């Protein structure tokens with residue numbers, strides 16, 4: 001009926017093998033599948049469910065919104081209130097609402113090109129920004145050469161204007177701007193990468209990117225679709241820009257701000273945003289943009305996302321990281337746990353590897369060990385992201401009982417990963 005049986009590839013379990021679970025309902029930190037099995041959820045819809053599933057106040061607000069009609073194609077109050085909430089929490093002067101993170105990054109890139117009158121875009125290998133043609137690019141041969149298409153269907157012409165650099169590599173950024181600085185419209189980066197597993201920016205890296213862009217008249221686009229309103233009340237900006245005293249020119253948001261509905265946004269400097277249609281010449285539009293049900297879900301979620309919520313999730317994340325690491329150490333499984341705020345993930349690295357700073361290092365991990373770990377956790381009722389290259393997501397609904405269930409599943413899962421490690425050592429790769 002549907003290619004691969006799914007509507008987004010990672011759901012198909014291709015990276016871990018086995019059969020995807022069909023989920024019928026969810027509440028708090030739990031998922032329930034069609035066979036009635038319950039799982040503690042560490043995916044949280046890939047980030048959005050910051051408050052857990054079926055939060056009563058979000059449900060009540062959404063139900064009330066639905067009863068007033070589901071879409072009008074006109075301006076409405078909830079979209080204005082959601083924009084105000086985002087502007088209050090972020091360095092953006094203005095935002096425009098869209099329906100997916102992909103649309104947000106696509107529109108931000110167009111706006112950056114329209115504002116600067118330049119065509120080139122710089123991105124980092126391993127950073128995911130949705131399935132935008134120009135951003136589905138793979139590094140060409142050699143540093144700072146023009147990228148090639150990362151998938152059939154994207155013509156090389158669409159990625160010829162993209163430069164793909166290794167993450168956390170200041171020298172590569174310097175070289176790219178030295179060679180092409182006056183043609184670069186923008187540099188886009190995940191504010192803190194979570195789509196190659198969690199690979200935090202080195203201290204000062206984002207500030208360096210912002211400064212380098214400013215020196216060359218390019219815009220710095222911080223993709224906060226994953227980190228926005230998740231890692232702090234202000235997103236990743238709360239961990240770096242707000243502390244260090246700089247701000248991105250443009251930002252993109254999604255996931256948490258949609259409260260489990262299709263809502264996303266891009267925003268930033270007023271002089272740049274003013275270039276957007278109908279105020280300016282850069283065209284951008286959407287039939288369901290600012291949908292009243294979706295924006296009500298997002299607004300209600302953000303209003304409930306108080307300092308207490310973040311403190312609670314931070315605490316749970318620290319506890320779980322420690323528990324995962326000690327279970328793997330007890331089973332003699334080489335690993336690195338990396339975190340950025342309350343987002344974290346585990347890399348099943350080669351013995352002796354201490355850190356995973358970029359995509360090349362992330363790709364060097366033993367995905368077979370993750371697959372064994374994943375399936376043991378799943379069998380014990382814990383739903384991890386079905387890929388070694390994803391962040392683990394928590395919610396404020398993850399209470400002591402849910403955490404206990406996760407922690408008590410860890411020793412057997414670590415043992416399973418250890419078994420996979422022993423097997424891969426026996427058979428030369």
Ligand SMILES: *Cc1c(COP(=O)(O)O)cnc(C)c1O
Nearest residue numbers: 100101102128129130223225226
């Ligand atoms: C999820 C994600 C996107 C794409 O969002 P969609 O809503 O899936 O289109 C873009 N950027 C980042 C950093 C993401 O994590």
